[in-house]
Amino acid sequence: MNWLALRTNDGADSLTTDEIKEFRFRGEPMPLMDMQRGIRKPAVLDAALSFRTVYRPEGLERPYEDSVGHDGLIRYKYRGTDPQHPENRALRVAMERRLPLIWFFGVGAAAYLPTYPVYLIREEPSQFQFVVDAVSDGVISSDSVLEGTLKRYITVETRRRLHQPIFRATVMRAYNTRCAVCALRHSQLLDAAHIVPDREEAGVAAIRNGLALCKIHHAAFDAHILGVRPDLVVEIRRDLLDEIDGPMLRHGLQERHGQRLMALPSARKERPDRDLLDLSYERFRTARPG
Template sequence: MGAPDEISIRKQAIEWLKIRSDDGATPINREEILDFHYGGEPFRLQPTQTGIWKPRGFESALSIVTVYRGPGQKRPYEDAIGNDNLIRYAWRGDDPDHHDNRALRNAMNNQVPVIWFIGVGMGPATFQPICPVYLIAEEPELQRFVIAPVDDEAFLPRDPSKGTEIQETVRRYLMRETRIRLHQPVFRSTVLRAYETRCAVCNLGHRVLLDAAHIVPDADELGIASVVNGMSLCKIHHAAYDSWILGISPDHRIYIRADLLEEIDGPMLQHGLKELHGSKLMKLPTARTERPRADLLEIAYNKFLTAEPA
Protein backbone atom coordinates (compact mmCIF):
# COMPACT_ATOMS: atom_id res chain seq x y z
CA MET A 1 0.00 0.00 0.00
CA GLY A 2 1.32 3.45 -0.89
CA ALA A 3 1.63 6.43 1.39
CA PRO A 4 -1.75 7.64 2.69
CA ASP A 5 -3.26 10.80 1.26
CA GLU A 6 -2.95 12.97 4.36
CA ILE A 7 -4.87 15.96 3.02
CA SER A 8 -7.80 13.88 1.77
CA ILE A 9 -8.01 11.88 5.00
CA ARG A 10 -7.91 15.02 7.16
CA LYS A 11 -10.62 16.71 5.13
CA GLN A 12 -12.89 13.66 5.15
CA ALA A 13 -12.32 13.00 8.87
CA ILE A 14 -13.13 16.59 9.82
CA GLU A 15 -16.31 16.61 7.74
CA TRP A 16 -17.34 13.22 9.18
CA LEU A 17 -16.80 14.43 12.76
CA LYS A 18 -18.86 17.56 12.11
CA ILE A 19 -21.73 15.41 10.87
CA ARG A 20 -21.48 12.90 13.73
CA SER A 21 -21.33 15.65 16.34
CA ASP A 22 -24.18 17.71 14.81
CA ASP A 23 -21.67 20.36 13.79
CA GLY A 24 -20.12 20.40 17.23
CA ALA A 25 -23.36 20.43 19.23
CA THR A 26 -23.14 16.86 20.52
CA PRO A 27 -20.15 15.01 22.01
CA ILE A 28 -19.31 11.49 20.82
CA ASN A 29 -17.74 8.57 22.66
CA ARG A 30 -14.63 6.59 21.85
CA GLU A 31 -16.55 3.70 20.28
CA GLU A 32 -18.40 6.06 17.96
CA ILE A 33 -15.12 7.65 16.87
CA LEU A 34 -13.94 4.18 15.81
CA ASP A 35 -16.74 4.13 13.21
CA PHE A 36 -14.77 6.34 10.84
CA HIS A 37 -13.76 4.62 7.59
CA TYR A 38 -11.57 5.81 4.74
CA GLY A 39 -11.51 4.03 1.42
CA GLY A 40 -13.88 1.41 2.82
CA GLU A 41 -11.53 0.49 5.67
CA PRO A 42 -11.57 1.50 9.36
CA PHE A 43 -9.19 4.38 10.04
CA ARG A 44 -8.22 5.39 13.57
CA LEU A 45 -8.66 9.08 14.38
CA GLN A 46 -7.31 9.23 17.91
CA PRO A 47 -4.66 7.50 20.02
CA THR A 48 -5.47 5.00 22.75
CA GLN A 49 -2.65 5.64 25.21
CA THR A 50 -1.03 8.98 24.35
CA GLY A 51 -2.32 12.46 23.64
CA ILE A 52 -0.87 12.87 20.15
CA TRP A 53 -1.80 10.71 17.15
CA LYS A 54 0.18 10.41 13.93
CA PRO A 55 -1.07 7.48 11.83
CA ARG A 56 1.47 5.28 10.11
CA GLY A 57 2.76 6.94 6.96
CA PHE A 58 1.69 10.44 8.01
CA GLU A 59 4.24 13.22 8.25
CA SER A 60 2.19 15.37 10.66
CA ALA A 61 -0.02 14.71 13.66
CA LEU A 62 -3.66 14.09 12.77
CA SER A 63 -5.18 14.63 16.22
CA ILE A 64 -4.51 15.59 19.81
CA VAL A 65 -6.40 14.62 22.95
CA THR A 66 -7.10 16.36 26.24
CA VAL A 67 -8.39 13.74 28.65
CA TYR A 68 -11.34 14.42 30.92
CA ARG A 69 -10.77 14.97 34.60
CA GLY A 70 -13.41 15.96 37.11
CA PRO A 71 -13.21 19.29 38.97
CA GLY A 72 -10.07 19.40 41.10
CA GLN A 73 -8.42 16.44 39.36
CA LYS A 74 -5.13 17.04 37.58
CA ARG A 75 -4.54 16.02 33.97
CA PRO A 76 -1.29 14.32 32.93
CA TYR A 77 -0.55 17.37 30.76
CA GLU A 78 -2.32 20.60 31.62
CA ASP A 79 -3.40 22.91 28.82
CA ALA A 80 -2.52 26.52 29.58
CA ILE A 81 -3.55 30.02 28.54
CA GLY A 82 -0.84 32.35 27.29
CA ASN A 83 -0.60 36.12 27.68
CA ASP A 84 -2.37 36.43 24.33
CA ASN A 85 -5.30 34.40 25.75
CA LEU A 86 -4.74 31.53 23.31
CA ILE A 87 -4.57 27.88 24.31
CA ARG A 88 -1.25 26.10 24.74
CA TYR A 89 -0.82 22.36 24.23
CA ALA A 90 2.11 20.77 26.05
CA TRP A 91 4.88 18.76 24.46
CA ARG A 92 4.98 15.09 25.24
CA GLY A 93 7.75 14.86 27.82
CA ASP A 94 10.67 17.28 27.62
CA ASP A 95 12.52 16.00 24.56
CA PRO A 96 11.92 18.36 21.62
CA ASP A 97 12.91 15.55 19.23
CA HIS A 98 10.39 13.04 20.59
CA HIS A 99 8.47 11.63 17.63
CA ASP A 100 5.16 13.01 18.93
CA ASN A 101 6.60 16.49 19.31
CA ARG A 102 8.08 16.27 15.82
CA ALA A 103 4.64 15.28 14.52
CA LEU A 104 3.11 18.41 16.07
CA ARG A 105 5.94 20.57 14.75
CA ASN A 106 5.38 19.19 11.28
CA ALA A 107 1.68 19.99 11.54
CA MET A 108 2.62 23.56 12.43
CA ASN A 109 5.22 23.93 9.68
CA ASN A 110 3.02 22.24 7.05
CA GLN A 111 0.03 24.39 8.07
CA VAL A 112 -2.32 21.39 8.12
CA PRO A 113 -5.56 21.18 10.13
CA VAL A 114 -5.58 19.06 13.28
CA ILE A 115 -8.46 17.46 15.18
CA TRP A 116 -8.66 18.19 18.91
CA PHE A 117 -10.60 15.69 21.03
CA ILE A 118 -11.42 17.29 24.38
CA GLY A 119 -12.71 14.91 27.04
CA VAL A 120 -16.05 15.93 28.55
CA GLY A 121 -16.95 12.77 30.47
CA MET A 122 -16.15 9.20 31.41
CA GLY A 123 -18.03 5.89 31.43
CA PRO A 124 -17.84 5.76 28.43
CA ALA A 125 -15.00 8.12 27.53
CA THR A 126 -16.73 10.98 25.71
CA PHE A 127 -15.13 13.76 23.69
CA GLN A 128 -16.03 17.07 22.14
CA PRO A 129 -14.29 17.14 18.74
CA ILE A 130 -13.00 20.60 17.86
CA CYS A 131 -11.89 20.83 14.25
CA PRO A 132 -10.12 22.19 12.51
CA VAL A 133 -7.53 23.68 14.81
CA TYR A 134 -4.10 24.90 13.79
CA LEU A 135 -0.79 24.98 15.60
CA ILE A 136 0.29 28.54 14.91
CA ALA A 137 3.49 28.82 16.97
CA GLU A 138 5.84 26.92 19.26
CA GLU A 139 7.28 28.05 22.58
CA PRO A 140 10.19 25.63 23.07
CA GLU A 141 11.36 27.35 26.26
CA LEU A 142 7.97 26.45 27.78
CA GLN A 143 7.71 23.11 25.96
CA ARG A 144 4.39 23.79 24.28
CA PHE A 145 2.57 24.80 21.10
CA VAL A 146 0.06 27.60 20.52
CA ILE A 147 -3.34 26.45 19.21
CA ALA A 148 -6.10 28.39 17.50
CA PRO A 149 -9.42 26.96 16.23
CA VAL A 150 -9.99 28.69 12.89
CA ASP A 151 -11.30 28.08 9.38
CA ASP A 152 -8.99 26.99 6.59
CA GLU A 153 -9.38 30.38 4.94
CA ALA A 154 -8.62 32.42 8.06
CA PHE A 155 -5.57 34.61 8.12
CA LEU A 156 -2.91 33.21 10.44
CA PRO A 157 0.38 34.84 11.43
CA ARG A 158 2.69 32.42 9.60
CA ASP A 159 5.82 34.57 9.55
CA PRO A 160 8.30 32.68 11.75
CA SER A 161 10.30 35.87 12.34
CA LYS A 162 7.40 37.15 14.43
CA GLY A 163 7.67 34.28 16.91
CA THR A 164 4.56 34.22 19.09
CA GLU A 165 3.73 37.91 18.53
CA ILE A 166 0.31 38.32 16.93
CA GLN A 167 -1.02 41.52 15.44
CA GLU A 168 -3.75 43.04 17.58
CA THR A 169 -6.55 42.60 15.05
CA VAL A 170 -5.61 38.98 14.44
CA ARG A 171 -5.26 38.37 18.18
CA ARG A 172 -8.76 39.66 18.82
CA TYR A 173 -10.11 37.51 16.00
CA LEU A 174 -8.43 34.40 17.37
CA MET A 175 -9.64 35.13 20.91
CA ARG A 176 -13.21 35.40 19.64
CA GLU A 177 -12.90 32.23 17.58
CA THR A 178 -11.38 30.39 20.55
CA ARG A 179 -14.42 31.22 22.64
CA ILE A 180 -16.97 30.40 19.93
CA ARG A 181 -15.39 27.28 18.48
CA LEU A 182 -13.70 25.75 21.50
CA HIS A 183 -14.83 26.96 24.92
CA GLN A 184 -18.56 27.22 24.29
CA PRO A 185 -19.12 23.74 22.81
CA VAL A 186 -16.85 22.09 25.39
CA PHE A 187 -18.61 23.87 28.25
CA ARG A 188 -22.03 22.95 26.84
CA SER A 189 -21.15 19.29 26.36
CA THR A 190 -19.58 18.97 29.81
CA VAL A 191 -22.53 20.59 31.57
CA LEU A 192 -25.29 18.77 29.67
CA ARG A 193 -23.55 15.45 30.20
CA ALA A 194 -23.28 16.10 33.95
CA TYR A 195 -27.01 16.92 34.12
CA GLU A 196 -27.92 13.94 31.93
CA THR A 197 -29.32 16.32 29.28
CA ARG A 198 -32.06 17.67 31.53
CA CYS A 199 -32.98 21.11 32.82
CA ALA A 200 -31.95 21.58 36.45
CA VAL A 201 -35.09 23.63 37.14
CA CYS A 202 -37.89 21.74 35.36
CA ASN A 203 -36.25 18.43 34.28
CA LEU A 204 -37.01 19.01 30.57
CA GLY A 205 -35.00 16.46 28.59
CA HIS A 206 -34.84 17.75 24.99
CA ARG A 207 -31.26 18.66 24.05
CA VAL A 208 -32.26 21.23 21.41
CA LEU A 209 -34.16 23.17 24.08
CA LEU A 210 -31.32 23.13 26.62
CA ASP A 211 -28.44 25.53 27.24
CA ALA A 212 -25.36 25.36 29.41
CA ALA A 213 -25.86 28.43 31.59
CA HIS A 214 -23.00 30.13 33.40
CA ILE A 215 -23.65 30.82 37.07
CA VAL A 216 -21.09 33.62 37.11
CA PRO A 217 -20.30 35.09 33.67
CA ASP A 218 -16.90 34.08 32.34
CA ALA A 219 -16.50 37.09 30.04
CA ASP A 220 -13.05 37.80 31.41
CA GLU A 221 -11.92 34.18 31.50
CA LEU A 222 -10.93 32.35 28.32
CA GLY A 223 -9.98 29.14 30.10
CA ILE A 224 -12.15 26.12 29.39
CA ALA A 225 -15.07 26.78 31.73
CA SER A 226 -15.66 24.34 34.57
CA VAL A 227 -18.84 22.37 35.07
CA VAL A 228 -19.07 23.73 38.64
CA ASN A 229 -19.75 27.19 37.19
CA GLY A 230 -22.58 25.91 35.02
CA MET A 231 -26.10 24.51 35.07
CA SER A 232 -28.16 22.83 32.40
CA LEU A 233 -31.22 25.03 31.88
CA CYS A 234 -33.97 25.04 29.30
CA LYS A 235 -34.12 28.18 27.21
CA ILE A 236 -37.01 29.72 29.20
CA HIS A 237 -35.34 29.19 32.56
CA HIS A 238 -31.93 30.22 31.21
CA ALA A 239 -33.37 33.53 30.02
CA ALA A 240 -35.17 33.98 33.34
CA TYR A 241 -31.96 33.24 35.26
CA ASP A 242 -29.83 35.62 33.22
CA SER A 243 -32.38 38.44 33.55
CA TRP A 244 -32.78 38.00 37.34
CA ILE A 245 -36.39 36.86 37.07
CA LEU A 246 -35.36 33.52 38.56
CA GLY A 247 -32.75 33.01 41.26
CA ILE A 248 -31.16 29.87 42.67
CA SER A 249 -29.87 29.93 46.22
CA PRO A 250 -26.73 28.12 47.42
CA ASP A 251 -28.95 25.37 48.88
CA HIS A 252 -30.42 24.76 45.38
CA ARG A 253 -33.81 26.37 45.97
CA ILE A 254 -35.59 28.26 43.21
CA TYR A 255 -36.97 31.76 43.79
CA ILE A 256 -38.99 34.02 41.51
CA ARG A 257 -38.74 37.81 41.63
CA ALA A 258 -41.35 39.28 43.96
CA ASP A 259 -43.17 41.45 41.41
CA LEU A 260 -43.63 38.45 39.11
CA LEU A 261 -45.31 36.51 41.91
CA GLU A 262 -48.04 39.16 42.00
CA GLU A 263 -48.50 39.30 38.26
CA ILE A 264 -51.33 37.52 36.45
CA ASP A 265 -50.46 36.67 32.88
CA GLY A 266 -51.01 33.12 31.68
CA PRO A 267 -50.10 29.44 32.06
CA MET A 268 -46.39 29.85 31.29
CA LEU A 269 -45.91 32.43 34.02
CA GLN A 270 -48.07 30.48 36.42
CA HIS A 271 -46.80 26.94 35.86
CA GLY A 272 -43.40 27.61 34.34
CA LEU A 273 -42.22 30.15 36.91
CA LYS A 274 -44.48 31.14 39.81
CA GLU A 275 -45.26 27.57 40.94
CA LEU A 276 -41.53 26.83 41.18
CA HIS A 277 -41.00 29.49 43.85
CA GLY A 278 -39.39 27.94 46.93
CA SER A 279 -38.99 24.48 45.41
CA LYS A 280 -35.72 22.57 45.03
CA LEU A 281 -33.91 22.03 41.76
CA MET A 282 -35.26 18.97 39.98
CA LYS A 283 -31.94 17.82 38.55
CA LEU A 284 -28.36 17.92 39.80
CA PRO A 285 -25.27 16.00 38.70
CA THR A 286 -24.90 12.59 40.30
CA ALA A 287 -21.23 13.32 41.00
CA ARG A 288 -21.06 15.81 43.86
CA THR A 289 -17.79 17.20 42.48
CA GLU A 290 -19.69 18.35 39.38
CA ARG A 291 -22.48 20.15 41.22
CA PRO A 292 -22.59 23.96 41.15
CA ARG A 293 -20.22 25.56 43.63
CA ALA A 294 -22.05 27.16 46.56
CA ASP A 295 -19.89 30.30 46.51
CA LEU A 296 -20.68 30.89 42.82
CA LEU A 297 -24.38 30.33 43.40
CA GLU A 298 -24.25 32.81 46.28
CA ILE A 299 -22.67 35.50 44.09
CA ALA A 300 -25.40 35.11 41.48
CA TYR A 301 -28.17 34.81 44.09
CA ASN A 302 -27.13 38.05 45.80
CA LYS A 303 -27.32 39.82 42.44
CA PHE A 304 -30.80 38.35 41.95
CA LEU A 305 -31.91 39.68 45.36
CA THR A 306 -30.73 43.21 44.59
CA ALA A 307 -31.71 43.37 40.90
CA GLU A 308 -34.19 46.04 39.88
CA PRO A 309 -37.15 45.01 37.69
CA ALA A 310 -36.51 45.85 34.05
Protein backbone atom coordinates in the same frame (compact mmCIF):
# COMPACT_ATOMS: atom_id res chain seq x y z
CA MET B 1 -14.73 16.70 10.43
CA ASN B 2 -18.11 16.63 8.65
CA TRP B 3 -18.78 13.31 10.40
CA LEU B 4 -18.00 14.94 13.75
CA ALA B 5 -20.20 17.95 12.98
CA LEU B 6 -23.22 15.72 12.36
CA ARG B 7 -22.75 13.92 15.67
CA THR B 8 -21.89 16.84 17.92
CA ASN B 9 -24.56 19.43 17.07
CA ASP B 10 -21.95 21.19 14.92
CA GLY B 11 -19.26 21.01 17.58
CA ALA B 12 -21.43 21.93 20.58
CA ASP B 13 -21.76 18.49 22.17
CA SER B 14 -19.19 16.03 23.44
CA LEU B 15 -18.76 12.42 22.37
CA THR B 16 -17.88 9.36 24.39
CA THR B 17 -14.86 7.31 23.42
CA ASP B 18 -17.19 4.57 22.20
CA GLU B 19 -18.97 7.06 19.92
CA ILE B 20 -15.64 8.30 18.55
CA LYS B 21 -14.71 4.71 17.71
CA GLU B 22 -17.72 4.42 15.38
CA PHE B 23 -16.02 6.37 12.58
CA ARG B 24 -15.37 4.44 9.36
CA PHE B 25 -13.24 5.41 6.39
CA ARG B 26 -14.15 3.64 3.16
CA GLY B 27 -16.01 1.07 5.22
CA GLU B 28 -13.11 0.27 7.53
CA PRO B 29 -12.63 1.35 11.17
CA MET B 30 -10.43 4.44 11.41
CA PRO B 31 -9.81 5.68 14.96
CA LEU B 32 -9.96 9.48 15.02
CA MET B 33 -8.34 9.64 18.44
CA ASP B 34 -5.60 7.55 20.04
CA MET B 35 -7.10 6.05 23.18
CA GLN B 36 -3.68 5.45 24.76
CA ARG B 37 -1.57 8.38 23.53
CA GLY B 38 -2.10 12.09 23.15
CA ILE B 39 -1.35 12.30 19.42
CA ARG B 40 -3.02 10.26 16.69
CA LYS B 41 -1.18 9.50 13.44
CA PRO B 42 -2.77 6.70 11.39
CA ALA B 43 -0.26 4.44 9.66
CA VAL B 44 -1.69 5.43 6.26
CA LEU B 45 -0.94 9.13 6.84
CA ASP B 46 2.31 11.06 6.94
CA ALA B 47 1.00 13.66 9.37
CA ALA B 48 -0.97 13.67 12.60
CA LEU B 49 -4.76 13.58 12.40
CA SER B 50 -5.65 14.68 15.93
CA PHE B 51 -4.38 15.34 19.42
CA ARG B 52 -6.12 15.31 22.77
CA THR B 53 -6.09 16.83 26.21
CA VAL B 54 -7.25 14.50 28.98
CA TYR B 55 -9.99 15.45 31.41
CA ARG B 56 -8.91 17.01 34.66
CA PRO B 57 -11.32 17.27 37.60
CA GLU B 58 -10.99 20.64 39.28
CA GLY B 59 -7.96 20.74 41.55
CA LEU B 60 -6.03 18.01 39.75
CA GLU B 61 -3.24 18.56 37.24
CA ARG B 62 -3.09 17.00 33.80
CA PRO B 63 -0.01 14.98 32.77
CA TYR B 64 0.73 17.73 30.22
CA GLU B 65 -0.47 21.19 31.15
CA ASP B 66 -1.33 23.26 28.09
CA SER B 67 -1.51 27.02 28.45
CA VAL B 68 -2.36 30.29 26.71
CA GLY B 69 0.55 32.48 25.68
CA HIS B 70 0.77 36.27 25.71
CA ASP B 71 -0.52 36.29 22.12
CA GLY B 72 -3.74 34.53 23.12
CA LEU B 73 -2.80 31.30 21.36
CA ILE B 74 -2.82 27.87 22.98
CA ARG B 75 0.40 25.91 23.57
CA TYR B 76 0.24 22.14 23.19
CA LYS B 77 3.05 20.22 24.84
CA TYR B 78 5.28 17.68 23.10
CA ARG B 79 5.00 14.01 23.78
CA GLY B 80 7.89 13.93 26.26
CA THR B 81 10.87 16.17 25.58
CA ASP B 82 12.34 14.56 22.46
CA PRO B 83 11.54 16.73 19.41
CA GLN B 84 12.17 13.69 17.18
CA HIS B 85 9.69 11.43 18.89
CA PRO B 86 7.48 10.01 16.09
CA GLU B 87 4.35 11.67 17.48
CA ASN B 88 6.06 15.06 17.68
CA ARG B 89 7.33 14.60 14.13
CA ALA B 90 3.78 13.82 13.01
CA LEU B 91 2.58 17.11 14.47
CA ARG B 92 5.49 18.92 12.83
CA VAL B 93 4.53 17.55 9.41
CA ALA B 94 0.96 18.79 9.93
CA MET B 95 2.35 22.20 10.89
CA GLU B 96 4.69 22.43 7.91
CA ARG B 97 1.93 21.45 5.46
CA ARG B 98 -0.66 23.62 7.22
CA LEU B 99 -3.02 20.69 7.56
CA PRO B 100 -6.17 20.98 9.68
CA LEU B 101 -6.23 18.94 12.88
CA ILE B 102 -8.86 17.83 15.37
CA TRP B 103 -8.37 18.66 19.05
CA PHE B 104 -10.21 16.32 21.43
CA PHE B 105 -10.56 18.04 24.80
CA GLY B 106 -11.60 15.91 27.77
CA VAL B 107 -14.76 17.12 29.51
CA GLY B 108 -15.34 14.03 31.66
CA ALA B 109 -14.29 10.44 32.09
CA ALA B 110 -14.23 8.96 28.56
CA ALA B 111 -15.96 12.09 27.16
CA TYR B 112 -14.33 14.52 24.71
CA LEU B 113 -15.33 17.72 22.97
CA PRO B 114 -13.87 17.78 19.44
CA THR B 115 -12.68 21.20 18.25
CA TYR B 116 -11.89 21.50 14.54
CA PRO B 117 -10.25 22.64 12.45
CA VAL B 118 -7.24 23.81 14.43
CA TYR B 119 -3.78 24.47 13.02
CA LEU B 120 -0.26 24.37 14.39
CA ILE B 121 1.42 27.58 13.28
CA ARG B 122 4.82 27.38 14.91
CA GLU B 123 7.01 25.40 17.27
CA GLU B 124 8.73 26.49 20.47
CA PRO B 125 11.38 23.78 21.01
CA SER B 126 12.87 25.34 24.12
CA GLN B 127 9.48 24.96 25.86
CA PHE B 128 8.77 21.57 24.22
CA GLN B 129 5.52 22.76 22.64
CA PHE B 130 3.61 23.75 19.52
CA VAL B 131 1.48 26.86 19.08
CA VAL B 132 -2.17 26.15 18.23
CA ASP B 133 -4.36 28.53 16.21
CA ALA B 134 -8.01 27.67 16.79
CA VAL B 135 -9.41 30.87 15.30
CA SER B 136 -7.95 32.02 11.99
CA ASP B 137 -7.80 28.73 10.06
CA GLY B 138 -4.03 28.81 9.93
CA VAL B 139 -3.62 32.15 8.15
CA ILE B 140 -1.32 33.53 10.86
CA SER B 141 2.16 32.82 9.57
CA SER B 142 4.99 31.85 11.87
CA ASP B 143 6.77 35.17 11.25
CA SER B 144 3.75 37.50 11.51
CA VAL B 145 3.78 40.30 14.06
CA LEU B 146 0.46 40.49 15.89
CA GLU B 147 -0.59 44.05 16.59
CA GLY B 148 -2.31 44.89 19.87
CA THR B 149 -5.81 44.90 18.38
CA LEU B 150 -5.26 41.53 16.71
CA LYS B 151 -3.86 40.09 19.93
CA ARG B 152 -7.00 41.12 21.79
CA TYR B 153 -9.16 39.65 19.04
CA ILE B 154 -7.29 36.36 19.12
CA THR B 155 -7.55 36.18 22.92
CA VAL B 156 -11.31 36.84 22.90
CA GLU B 157 -11.96 34.47 20.01
CA THR B 158 -9.81 31.73 21.54
CA ARG B 159 -11.86 31.98 24.71
CA ARG B 160 -15.11 31.83 22.72
CA ARG B 161 -13.98 29.03 20.41
CA LEU B 162 -12.41 26.80 23.07
CA HIS B 163 -13.19 27.73 26.64
CA GLN B 164 -16.92 28.43 26.35
CA PRO B 165 -17.76 25.25 24.39
CA ILE B 166 -15.61 23.24 26.80
CA PHE B 167 -17.53 24.73 29.74
CA ARG B 168 -20.83 23.90 28.02
CA ALA B 169 -19.83 20.33 27.18
CA THR B 170 -18.58 19.72 30.73
CA VAL B 171 -21.80 21.04 32.26
CA MET B 172 -23.99 19.07 29.82
CA ARG B 173 -22.09 15.90 30.66
CA ALA B 174 -22.48 16.49 34.40
CA TYR B 175 -26.23 17.18 34.10
CA ASN B 176 -26.77 14.29 31.69
CA THR B 177 -27.98 16.79 29.05
CA ARG B 178 -31.05 17.83 31.04
CA CYS B 179 -32.32 21.23 32.13
CA ALA B 180 -31.85 21.55 35.89
CA VAL B 181 -35.21 23.34 36.25
CA CYS B 182 -37.55 21.37 33.97
CA ALA B 183 -35.51 18.27 32.91
CA LEU B 184 -35.83 19.03 29.16
CA ARG B 185 -33.40 16.74 27.31
CA HIS B 186 -33.02 18.29 23.83
CA SER B 187 -29.38 19.37 23.50
CA GLN B 188 -30.14 22.03 20.88
CA LEU B 189 -32.44 23.76 23.38
CA LEU B 190 -30.01 23.67 26.31
CA ASP B 191 -27.32 26.10 27.47
CA ALA B 192 -24.65 26.01 30.14
CA ALA B 193 -25.47 28.96 32.39
CA HIS B 194 -22.95 30.57 34.71
CA ILE B 195 -24.32 30.95 38.23
CA VAL B 196 -22.03 33.95 38.65
CA PRO B 197 -21.12 35.57 35.29
CA ASP B 198 -17.68 34.62 33.98
CA ARG B 199 -16.71 38.28 33.62
CA GLU B 200 -16.54 38.47 37.42
CA GLU B 201 -13.69 37.18 39.56
CA ALA B 202 -15.92 34.61 41.26
CA GLY B 203 -17.33 33.45 37.93
CA VAL B 204 -14.98 30.55 37.37
CA ALA B 205 -15.43 28.33 34.31
CA ALA B 206 -16.02 25.25 36.44
CA ILE B 207 -18.91 22.83 36.85
CA ARG B 208 -19.61 24.14 40.37
CA ASN B 209 -20.41 27.53 38.75
CA GLY B 210 -22.63 26.00 36.10
CA LEU B 211 -26.25 25.01 35.57
CA ALA B 212 -27.66 23.19 32.56
CA LEU B 213 -30.73 25.24 31.61
CA CYS B 214 -33.11 25.27 28.68
CA LYS B 215 -33.08 28.53 26.75
CA ILE B 216 -36.27 29.83 28.41
CA HIS B 217 -35.00 29.15 31.93
CA HIS B 218 -31.53 30.44 31.07
CA ALA B 219 -32.98 33.74 29.88
CA ALA B 220 -35.21 33.92 32.96
CA PHE B 221 -32.22 33.19 35.23
CA ASP B 222 -30.05 35.87 33.64
CA ALA B 223 -32.90 38.40 33.81
CA HIS B 224 -33.50 37.65 37.53
CA ILE B 225 -36.99 36.39 36.74
CA LEU B 226 -35.97 32.98 38.04
CA GLY B 227 -33.66 32.37 40.96
CA VAL B 228 -32.17 29.29 42.57
CA ARG B 229 -31.79 29.29 46.33
CA PRO B 230 -28.69 27.77 47.97
CA ASP B 231 -30.88 24.83 49.02
CA LEU B 232 -31.54 24.16 45.29
CA VAL B 233 -35.15 25.36 45.31
CA VAL B 234 -36.44 27.45 42.40
CA GLU B 235 -38.13 30.80 42.97
CA ILE B 236 -39.97 32.96 40.45
CA ARG B 237 -40.10 36.73 40.83
CA ARG B 238 -43.17 37.72 42.86
CA ASP B 239 -44.80 39.99 40.27
CA LEU B 240 -44.80 37.17 37.68
CA LEU B 241 -46.59 34.82 40.05
CA ASP B 242 -49.65 37.11 39.95
CA GLU B 243 -49.53 37.67 36.20
CA ILE B 244 -51.97 35.93 33.87
CA ASP B 245 -50.63 34.94 30.46
CA GLY B 246 -50.32 31.86 28.27
CA PRO B 247 -49.32 28.27 29.13
CA MET B 248 -45.57 28.95 28.99
CA LEU B 249 -45.76 31.38 31.87
CA ARG B 250 -48.05 29.11 33.87
CA HIS B 251 -46.36 25.76 33.27
CA GLY B 252 -42.82 26.86 32.42
CA LEU B 253 -42.31 29.39 35.22
CA GLN B 254 -45.11 29.81 37.76
CA GLU B 255 -45.46 26.08 38.46
CA ARG B 256 -41.73 25.75 39.10
CA HIS B 257 -41.89 28.22 42.01
CA GLY B 258 -40.98 26.49 45.27
CA GLN B 259 -39.86 23.29 43.50
CA ARG B 260 -36.45 21.70 43.82
CA LEU B 261 -34.19 21.44 40.79
CA MET B 262 -35.20 18.44 38.70
CA ALA B 263 -31.71 17.52 37.47
CA LEU B 264 -28.37 17.61 39.27
CA PRO B 265 -24.95 16.02 38.73
CA SER B 266 -24.65 12.62 40.36
CA ALA B 267 -21.21 13.52 41.74
CA ARG B 268 -21.61 15.82 44.73
CA LYS B 269 -18.39 17.70 43.97
CA GLU B 270 -19.89 18.73 40.61
CA ARG B 271 -23.08 20.17 42.08
CA PRO B 272 -23.65 23.94 42.28
CA ASP B 273 -21.45 25.71 44.77
CA ARG B 274 -23.56 26.94 47.70
CA ASP B 275 -21.62 30.19 48.09
CA LEU B 276 -22.02 31.01 44.38
CA LEU B 277 -25.74 30.21 44.55
CA ASP B 278 -26.03 32.45 47.60
CA LEU B 279 -24.43 35.34 45.71
CA SER B 280 -26.66 34.77 42.67
CA TYR B 281 -29.82 34.38 44.77
CA GLU B 282 -29.19 37.61 46.65
CA ARG B 283 -28.99 39.44 43.31
CA PHE B 284 -32.25 37.78 42.23
CA ARG B 285 -33.93 38.70 45.53
CA THR B 286 -32.94 42.36 45.35
CA ALA B 287 -33.46 42.86 41.60
CA ARG B 288 -36.13 45.31 40.55
CA PRO B 289 -38.62 44.37 37.83
CA GLY B 290 -37.42 45.62 34.45
